[in-house]
Amino acid sequence: MPATTARIAVVGSGIIGSWTALHLAEASAQVTLFEQFPLPHTRGSSHGLSRAFRFLGELEMDRLDYSQIRWQELEQLTGEQMFVKTGLMNFGPADDPTLALYMSVLKRTGRSHKWLDSSEIASRYPMTSYPQDWGAAWDPDGGMLIAHRCLNSVQKRFQELRGHIETGRVTSLDSVEAGIRVEVHASASDPVDAAVYDQVVICAGPWTGKLVPQLAPLLQSVATPVTYWHDPSGVYSASSGFPIIFNSRLTGIYGLPSYEYPNLVKILYHGGPETDPDLRDRASLTSHIEKVQHYVTEHLPLLENAGPAILETCMYTMTPDSMPIIDRLDDKVVVGCGFSGSGFKHAPATGWMLAMMALQREQEIPVGFRADRYELHRFQATSVPNG
Ligand SMILES: Cc1cc2nc3c(=O)[nH]c(=O)nc-3n(C[C@H](O)[C@H](O)[C@H](O)COP(=O)(O)OP(=O)(O)OC[C@H]3O[C@@H](n4cnc5c(N)ncnc54)[C@H](O)[C@@H]3O)c2cc1C
Numbered sequence: 001m002p003a004t005t006a007r008i009a010v011v012g013s014g015i016i017g018s019w020t021a022l023h024l025a026e027a028s029a030q031v032t033l034f035e036q037f038p039l040p041h042t043r044g045s046s047h048g049l050s051r052a053f054r055f056l057g058e059l060e061m062d063r064l065d066y067s068q069i070r071w072q073e074l075e076q077l078t079g080e081q082m083f084v085k086t087g088l089m090n091f092g093p094a095d096d097p098t099l100a101l102y103m104s105v106l107k108r109t110g111r112s113h114k115w116l117d118s119s120e121i122a123s124r125y126p127m128t129s130y131p132q133d134w135g136a137a138w139d140p141d142g143g144m145l146i147a148h149r150c151l152n153s154v155q156k157r158f159q160e161l162r163g164h165i166e167t168g169r170v171t172s173l174d175s176v177e178a179g180i181r182v183e184v185h186a187s188a189s190d191p192v193d194a195a196v197y198d199q200v201v202i203c204a205g206p207w208t209g210k211l212v213p214q215l216a217p218l219l220q221s222v223a224t225p226v227t228y229w230h231d232p233s234g235v236y237s238a239s240s241g242f243p244i245i246f247n248s249r250l251t252g253i254y255g256l257p258s259y260e261y262p263n264l265v266k267i268l269y270h271g272g273p274e275t276d277p278d279l280r281d282r283a284s285l286t287s288h289i290e291k292v293q294h295y296v297t298e299h300l301p302l303l304e305n306a307g308p309a310i311l312e313t314c315m316y317t318m319t320p321d322s323m324p325i326i327d328r329l330d331d332k333v334v335v336g337c338g339f340s341g342s343g344f345k346h347a348p349a350t351g352w353m354l355a356m357m358a359l360q361r362e363q364e365i366p367v368g369f370r371a372d373r374y375e376l377h378r379f380q381a382t383s384v385p386n387g
Contacts, residue, residue, distance in 0.1 A: 004029050008358050009182045009197040011170045011211065013039065014046035015147075015344055016336050017203030018154040019351025020358075024201075025161035027359060032197075033158065034184060036169035036207075040152065043277070044205045045315045048226065049260035051147045051344040052244050054088050056102050056139035061109050062368030063349035070348035071145065078153045081146065086257055087243040088142030089116065091134055092250055099137045106139065114138040125242070127235045127302045142244055144256055145344060168193065170211065173200055173333065180332040199358040201334045206277040206315040208337040212329065218379055219338055220318040223283035224272040227292050227308035228264035235302055236265045252288075253295045264309055265300070267292050270341055277315055285313065316341040319379075326353050326374035334358050335376075 006029045010021045013035035021033040037043055053071075058064050075082045092099045094117065106113035117135045121128060130136075159165065168184035175181075176196060183194045202212060209216030236242045242257040248270035255267040269292050275283040289308065297305045319325060319338035326336050334357040336350055343350065349369060356365050365371050 004359055006030070006199060006359060007179070007197045008032075008199045008201065009034060009170075009180075009195075010201045010203060011182075012036075012044075012203040012205055012207070013155060013165060014044045014203060014205050015151055015154070015347040016046075016205070016339065016350055016354070017201070018046075018151060018158065019347045020201050020203055020336065020354040021163055021351075022154050022158045022161070023351050023355035024358065025158050025163040027355065029359065031158070031163045032195075033155075033163060033165045034170050034182070035165060035167055038167055039155070039165070040148065042312075043280070043315075044207075045317065045339070046147065046151050046205075046344065048147050048312065048314065050144040050256050050266065051150075052088065052142065052246075052254070052256065053083060053145050053345040054139055054142040054244070054246070055106060055111055056088060056090055056113065056137055056142065057246070059101075059105055060368065060370055060373075061105070062366060062370075063346050066352070066366070066369075067346050067348040071150070074150070074153050074157065077157065080149055080153060082150050082153070083143055083145055084238055084259060085141065085143040086238050086241075088139040088246060089121070089136035089243055090139070090246040090249075091130060091136045092247075093133055094135050098249065103137050112140045114140075127233075127242070127300070128245075129299055129301050144238070144244070144259060146260075147344060150344075170204075173202075173211070175330070175332055199332055199334065199360075201336065201354050201358050202329075203336050203354070205337065205339075206317045208317065208335065212335065215325070215335070215337065218319055218325070220274050221277050222272045222316040222318055223275040223280050223285065224314050224316050224341070225269050225285040225288050225292065226312040226314050227267050227269075227289060228261055228310040228312075229267055229296055229300070230304040230309045231258055231263045231265050231302065232304060233302050234258075234263055236300065237263070247295070247299075251295060252291060255300075261310065265303060267296060267300075267308075271316070275315070280313060280315065283313070285311075321378070324350070324374055325376050326350060326357075326371065327376040328357050328362075329376070 206221035
């Protein structure tokens, strides 16, 4: 990447802000990455031990292909494993047009895939129980990113490239003649700090609507339950070959084999109640956990179904079309938000797009990344000002 001397502030050190900051540091920009909470923390969307990385379900592959290469480079650089290949099944009826579309994309792009009918599922995975008229699209190359290791490694690499992480909540952004003035509140007792940057990139996850009120009508912050179920027999573990199961489109549920916590299988509900991210633990998740319990009882009969052994929560930031916003707000502010429960795997590509926008080198974003799909003006019908 050609070098720059730009001074850039990135707000938010989740996986999106951290990758954006790393790309900017690689381009030699002077970057400060602001994070409101001491690191590491579990209050946003990027914490935890695992995230699914899947090809099945993607309609455009370029952002994912680029991201896979960058995750692999990071693995080589750190010597730490970031990805565990498990394969992935996405369930549905044999004539499901969405699954047929997903499989056709894998076929067109030369990737392995297979339709498993109910008898093949039963013989491969006798610890599951699905309806006779259901099968599953099989993505053998899917797997899990070890999320906390990914996040920590990106931030460490950023700091190795002389990037600076500062703890403090960014409270205001004001355009001034010399650039953009960023006001930061480190703690209630500290005086407000302020500095002027050439550009700001906002990657504030579920807090984005608080910092950029004009985006608030488009963003829904949702608390979502992350449940772990005891697997006494160990048959649902990654090490015994159990894959990721996707059923969120039809039932709201998806699950990852036990890996992070021994003999505990991670089952998630794709959604939850709208919640202020600062008051997240007040959200009632009971009805969603009951849906997960029902799914476990019906489809994963060897798990202990009395209730989750561990309950954690996480935040989704949803947009009206479940696609992120990756765009310029005005001549000094770029924003990446609304990753709608699926942004982790693409974070290297998203960070590159945001970095290129902040460096005003949008023309270097590959055409195959389809930046137009993520522009803010697609919501213009809802009359949100762009800027
Ligand atoms: C339960 C769950 C499961 C998921 N599963 C998958 C999956 O399988 N595959 C996948 O690809 N994706 C998955 N995702 C989605 C993915 O994890 C998110 O899209 C991604 O982590 C979003 O990252 P972010 O950086 O936008 O937000 P965050 O991680 O929330 O980061 C935003 C950061 O900004 C900070 N911040 C906010 N406001 C300020 C401020 N004013 N000043 C300073 N700092 C501020 C916050 O403290 C936070 O650290 C999942 C998400 C959840 C919750």
